Amino acid sequence: MTTIPTPSSSAASSSTVASFAASEPVIEASGVSKTFVVRRRAGLLRRVKAEVRAVTDVSFTIRRGEMVGYIGPNGAGKSTTIKMLTGILVPSAGTLRVAGVEPARERLALTRRIGVVFGQRTTLWWDLPLRDSFSLLRRIYKISATRYRENLDRLVDALDLGSLLDVPVRQLSLGQRMRGDIAAALLHDPEVLYLDEPTIGLDIVSKTKVREFLRALNAQQGTTVLLTTHDLTDIEQLCSRVMVIDKGTLVYDGDLDGLREHGESERVLVVDLERPLPPIQVRGARVLRVEGPRQWLCFPAAASAAPLVAAIADRYPIADLSIQEPAIETVIARMYAEGRAS
Secondary structure (H helix, E strand, C coil), X not given: CCCCCCCCCCCCCCHHHHHHHCCCEEEEEEEEEEEEEEEEECCCCCEEEEEEEEEEEEEEEXXXXXXXXEECCCCCCHHHHHHHHCCCCCCCEEEEEECCECCCCCHHHHHCCEEEEXXXXXXXXXXXXXXXXXXXXXXHHCCCHHHHHHHHHHHHHHCCCHHHCCCXXXXXXXXXXXXXXXXXXXXXXXXXXXXXXXXXXXXXHXXXXXXXXXXXXXXXXXXXXXXXXXXXXXXXXXXCEEEEEECCEEEEEECHHHHHHHHCCEEEEEEEECCCCCCCCCCCXXXXXXECCEEEEEEECCCCCHHHHHHHHHHCCEEEEEEECCCHHHHHHHHHHCCCCC
16 A cells, blocks of 8 residues: 655745645545546447546645645646546545535535636637636626726736736737736635646746746735646745655655655756866766767756765866756656655
């Protein structure tokens, strides 16, 4: 039976977040499973029913004000979990409670307490100006005029949407549309915000704006955030806790450093030298490859890069360097390959 590590006591991004995280649970999942019945070909003309288990016995608790990353490879069960948390799907087994209600049974009541942003889909009206989409959402959620005006002004300012309000959604860039979707999800002051790949396809400037806004939202409003992403930088900059799901099973629940140690993965230090030189020899790292003045060195993900960088800088003429984090799929693959999932 898989034993999931508990979250470490690492500090949250701010004292405000920490105080919210110590409060009551806002999302509770206990023994949740989801099974789908599919038809598979069995011969030329015959099809048979088969059960596919997308999520298996998943349990976790997220407290008010936490920002939690929910990661895993494609097909791991992330989207299925989110759909159950929003009431779109009904669990085959187990219990769920979000903001005090059972999602599938009280879906209408829940919609007023949660916000959802899907990176590859929009909740905005394609041919309407952004302002009109927001106005329609105000009526759908029955937001009072005063509250709507205050929230809209705050969100427009924080997400830099002022010059975009009269632009049809179809004319917005991906980054602009994503900021509009985030504003739309927050107009009604939800307690919980689900973000599914919110920075997918965004340029570095747009990603930075979105991350800065989410960090401030969590610190100032205490909004609980559950983030699914394949971009580990999103997790590193926003979340103090990460959950990993693979093949429908929750295999890790803790901080990001603990995940890397757990998976025994490696980071890559990319070093640009002032001129081509033989492979760098430094303790604690090994050279993966050399191309002219550029060299790639790998070192344990759990180790600090600072001593390594200092040692190289002391002995070699460095022009530039960067660090590549291990892909989520690589971390999980190592966890299983080495039998370290616990």
